[in-house]
Amino acid sequence: MIDKLEMFIALAREEHFGRAATAQGVTQPTLSAAIKQLEDQLGVMLVWRGSRYQGLTPEGQRALDWARRIVGDARSLRQEMRVAREGLSGDLRLAVIPTALTVVSDLTAGYGDAHPNVRFTVQSKTSTEILSMLENLEIDAGLTYLDNEPLGRVTTVPLYAERYVLVAKSGHPLLKGPVKWADLAGVPLCLLTPDMQNRRIINQHLSEAGVQVAPQIESTSVVVLVSHVLRSNWATILPVRAAEIFLNGDDLGSVPLIKPDASHVVGLVAPHREPFTPVLAALLDRAKAVSELGKA
């Protein structure tokens, strides 16, 4: 039963029998049979059938919610028993927005010492991807914005409030002192791609300041932005936490962006499943410990 629910979740995620089967490490006929058996046992059709996958029926959608919960709880049970057996261990899968990647080390630093048997897997993803991966049980926790987009049924630990700086090569004319958002009109910029929430936030502040931008370079990676800034006169806008790792040498400079003094809360999100698994509970504790904001 639980195996079939896992396959059902995989099918809903991949929207493709063959891919879902591969993801589950079985062959396509096995997965097809499993879905059919699930439908027989539940007595309802879960998937619209044509010659190809055509989405879930309404019942399938409701069943998916239960399946996610049941499978998630079953994994929690197994994990908790493994912890009882061999102490905190296993793999903790994180997905993180690009501008918060440097914060991961704040979390792992203390954690890794205390629990050397816990491995971390960190992926860089957009905030919407993070939420959907959380739903699909593909990650255990995420690091993303807490105050902007609807989050769903999750536990959150606020970590810090993003503040923005303009980053450019040393000597750039705007690096003299704090820069207003409105001053950026006409400044050549490179920014994250518009599917990233950070970019949407920046767009919003720019447009509120009456500035139109058409960045010459867009990327999903902060490293790409900074390396372009280093080799040209382009500037970029980054949260302080994302920028400071590049500011050790003399090549780059940064100044605060003001008016408004924008601030967006970033924090840890995890599925809300009481009680938390020990590995996740330890991560949440660690997050609360390093948080700059009020304890949740």
Place this chain on the structure above:
Amino acid sequence: MIDKLEMFIALAREEHFGRAATAQGVTQPTLSAAIKQLEDQLGVMLVWRGSRYQGLTPEGQRALDWARRIVGDARSLRQEMRVAREGLSGDLRLAVIPTALTVVSDLTAGYGDAHPNVRFTVQSKTSTEILSMLENLEIDAGLTYLDNEPLGRVTTVPLYAERYVLVAKSGHPLLKGPVKWADLAGVPLCLLTPDMQNRRIINQHLSEAGVQVAPQIESTSVVVLVSHVLRSNWATILPVRAAEIFLNGDDLGSVPLIKPDASHVVGLVAPHREPFTPVLAALLDRAKAVSELGKA
């Protein structure tokens, strides 16, 4: 996996391999093997083994919590799919304290008309039995006291506040007007057995009024109490809701018990499992509709 968790729950409940196997409709070797496989899969010992059942290990206790949740959710999934298939139907298992048995018809009256395919099974149980049956998934909801004993993780809908009356054969000298608890010293009484919470509540009020009682008749059934009252000069103490069904004729009389004007809240309790199954959600709605108290 889920079947094994069901067997594990049954074993924890019955504390006996053979009985648990019977309860699950399998033979004892099958259940023994299932538990052993569960232990192998989880990699921990769940049950203290001797030549007989000796309780759960600490890991077994934790696993039991998860097992209850997983099995409960799996049942919810199946029930919700059945409802999607054939409308509200199935069996709704209730356990009720004896003094609230007459209230069940308030709930079922409207419910049965709207959903004729839902069957009710109603058992009379003590409040502690109700909570443990709720935990063990043996019932879907209960009717019990809400304000006295710790309830655990459940949803509650308050229904009414119990008020107490003295019930005796017409002509009994105490039936002239309201009776104080303190007036009951020396009055021959028959009461519920001390394992019932109602009796503990009554004992408390009596002892606070300085009255010692040693009932000649104790029973777990209100009917037994009333039939004794009818045939003798004994009196009994009952909540109004439990007494009024017997007060239609002229044979019995009742007067309020005052000083203090005791009041204890009775209501519906159900496992807290979001979202609720449709059948249970309908019952909770019905309970809120007939509640005399503030809506929860």
Place this chain on the structure above:
DNA sequence: GTGTTTGATAGGTATATCCTATCGAAAGGC
């Protein structure tokens, strides 16, 4: 039309499940 993609079907084999029968250890009766 032709080739490709996609999910369903068929058939065979390994595995898992569940039963009956029986055993050995511990507990209980007298």
Place this chain on the structure above:
DNA sequence: GCCTTTCGATAGGATATACCTATCAAACAC
């Protein structure tokens, strides 16, 4: 102290389930 009963584990065998490979039929792309 010995005998009986209770309880859970074990053994062996029949049945059901799960999963694979190979193949098919329908829909789509061009």
